[in-house]
Amino acid sequence: MSEEQKQYLDRILRYQKGIRFFRLLLLIGFLVFWEAAARMELINVFFFSSPCRMLKTFVSLLNSGSLLMHIGCTLAETLISFTLVTVLSLLIAIWLWYCRTASDVSEPFWVILNSLPKSALAPLLIVWLGTGMKTIIIAGMSVAIFGSIINIYTGLKQVDEDMVKLIYTLNGTKRDVLMKVVLPKNIPNVISNMKVNIGLSLVGVIIGEFLAARRGLGYLIIYGSQVFKLDMVLMSIMLLSLIAILLYGIIHLLEKKYTY
Amino acid sequence: MKPLLKLSHISYSYHTPYGEIPSLKDVSFDIKNDEFLAIVGPSGCGKSTLLNIIAGLTQPEKGSIQFENPDGSLNYPTIGYMLQRDELLPWRSIMENVTLGLEIHHTLNKQTKKEALLLLRKYGLDSFKDAKPGELSGGMRQRAALIRTLMLYPKVLLLDEPFSALDYQTRLSVADDIGHIIKKERKTAVLVTHDLSEAITLADRIVVLGRRPATVKRIMEIHLTKEEDIPLSARNAKEFPLYFNELWKELNQNE
Numbered sequence: 001m002s003e004e005q006k007q008y009l010d011r012i013l014r015y016q017k018g019i020r021f022f023r024l025l026l027l028i029g030f031l032v033f034w035e036a037a038a039r040m041e042l043i044n045v046f047f048f049s050s051p052c053r054m055l056k057t058f059v060s061l062l063n064s065g066s067l068l069m070h071i072g073c074t075l076a077e078t079l080i081s082f083t084l085v086t087v088l089s090l091l092i093a094i095w096l097w098y099c100r101t102a103s104d105v106s107e108p109f110w111v112i113l114n115s116l117p118k119s120a121l122a123p124l125l126i127v128w129l130g131t132g133m134k135t136i137i138i139a140g141m142s143v144a145i146f147g148s149i150i151n152i153y154t155g156l157k158q159v160d161e162d163m164v165k166l167i168y169t170l171n172g173t174k175r176d177v178l179m180k181v182v183l184p185k186n187i188p189n190v191i192s193n194m195k196v197n198i199g200l201s202l203v204g205v206i207i208g209e210f211l212a213a214r215r216g217l218g219y220l221i222i223y224g225s226q227v228f229k230l231d232m233v234l235m236s237i238m239l240l241s242l243i244a245i246l247l248y249g250i251i252h253l254l255e256k257k258y259t260y
Numbered sequence: 261m262k263p264l265l266k267l268s269h270i271s272y273s274y275h276t277p278y279g280e281i282p283s284l285k286d287v288s289f290d291i292k293n294d295e296f297l298a299i300v301g302p303s304g305c306g307k308s309t310l311l312n313i314i315a316g317l318t319q320p321e322k323g324s325i326q327f328e329n330p331d332g333s334l335n336y337p338t339i340g341y342m343l344q345r346d347e348l349l350p351w352r353s354i355m356e357n358v359t360l361g362l363e364i365h366h367t368l369n370k371q372t373k374k375e376a377l378l379l380l381r382k383y384g385l386d387s388f389k390d391a392k393p394g395e396l397s398g399g400m401r402q403r404a405a406l407i408r409t410l411m412l413y414p415k416v417l418l419l420d421e422p423f424s425a426l427d428y429q430t431r432l433s434v435a436d437d438i439g440h441i442i443k444k445e446r447k448t449a450v451l452v453t454h455d456l457s458e459a460i461t462l463a464d465r466i467v468v469l470g471r472r473p474a475t476v477k478r479i480m481e482i483h484l485t486k487e488e489d490i491p492l493s494a495r496n497a498k499e500f501p502l503y504f505n506e507l508w509k510e511l512n513q514n515e
Contacts, residue, residue, distance in 0.1 A: 162347050168317055169341035170361040184351050
């Protein structure tokens with residue numbers, strides 16, 4: 001390797017290290033500033049809590065054994081609704097791609113369903129399905145699924161005409177077009193769509209838990225706010241952020257592996 | 261030579277909500293067994309439509325295609341089709357691209373894989389069999405696309421301006437290359453192009469189409485005295501400029 005190339009690689013490495021350092025600094029600075037403001041009584045800890053108080057609440061809830069149950073519950077509901085959204089929207093999008101009439105007829109309805117504020121559906125779901133896990137999972141799905149169908153279908157449709165023609169010149173059928181060209185071409189698109197879906201599923205699950213649950217982080221947030229335990233509320237929100245970034249990270253790894 | 265395919269009175273129009281665009285009108289000509297036929301004409305005159313009809317991808321509105329296989333078989337001759345761009349699928353390796361047609365026909369097995377490897381070796385691509393298309397030059401990609409077509413053992417090869425996406429220098433050598441392979445594999449070939457010198461160097465006969473709606477203006481036989489049997493030396497043949505001028509005149513009449 002030449003000296004110049006080494007310097008070039010060094011520069012990139014140093015830049016990336018710097019970025020990571022400043023990200024960490026920003027996070028730690030924020031937490032320290034928060035804690036300091038609380039200790040110096042610049043903010044009212046009753047309303048704004050503090051990192052130490054959140055940590056204390058975290059430990060005591062963890063010891064009582066209920067916290068893991070709440071986290072597990074939210075996580076399970078999110079993962080189930082995310083999986084269902086991904087599978088269902090892929091199947092529906094493929095069906096729409098196969099059958100042009102079905103897609104032309106149903107198009108305006110997907111658009112309406114997608115732009116409808118899904119939280120408006122939650123009360124209805126409770127009446128119809130009760131207050132169990134099923135309701136929460138469907139609430140989670142309702143937020144993500146319509147946008148997901150539209151996105152995946154649009155991706156399937158945007159495949160280069162000439163690549164499709166190639167399959168027909170090799171005596172292929174529409175099924176071959178789907179299996180050999182349209183689906184493989186859309187793997188990156190489907191994965192980036194999954195990235196959006198996991199976040200939206202979490203949003204839907206929390207909305208559902210606000211309204212109709214005895215368990216889960218959404219329930220903890222609502223319960224905490226009603227009994228004015230804002231330590232509990234803020235701690236739950238912190239945990240939600242952690243879950244969100246964790247789930248996103250997993251799909252990001254998947255994306256790295258499957259994009260050519 | 262007997263005709264392998266006989267096109268009679270083919271007509272075709274495109275239909276749009278704004279009206280009908282006639283594309284081919286009463287087109288008739290023969291494609292003989294083992295010949296290299298070129299179809300030239302102004303751009304947008306329906307040359308590609310004609311290839312689609314020969315390939316069976318589009319049905320003509322009027323007219324028909326008769327065929328007579330030299331071996332007496334009653335099936336429509338197997339057609340191989342090379343598109344303007346190579347359309348190698350970027351997520352597949354060269355080997356996987358070359359065997360795509362076999363996969364679609366459900367005839368991919370050890371034997372056919374070996375044949376694919378032999379063809380890749382024969383045409384200098386075996387060291388790239390695991391590479392992705394992005395790593396190959398334009399000429400190599402076009403060669404891989406040709407091997408993909410040849411793997412299905414077509415009787416007739418249709419070439420839809422297969423060199424037009426290449427830069428001029430690559431284009432000359434790839435046309436040379438592909439022309440050579442087609443001669444070597446003894447295929448009947450139909451080349452659509454608007455490049456007159458390409459048509460003269462490669463073809464045994466040239467069908468000249470007029471402006472839209474395309475009709476056959478003339479069919480010209482090409483006989484070049486070549487020192488070597490390669491298309492590049494064909495450009496130096498003494499008949500070359502004569503054919504070129506005649507074609508040029510034919511295409512620029514009535515304008």
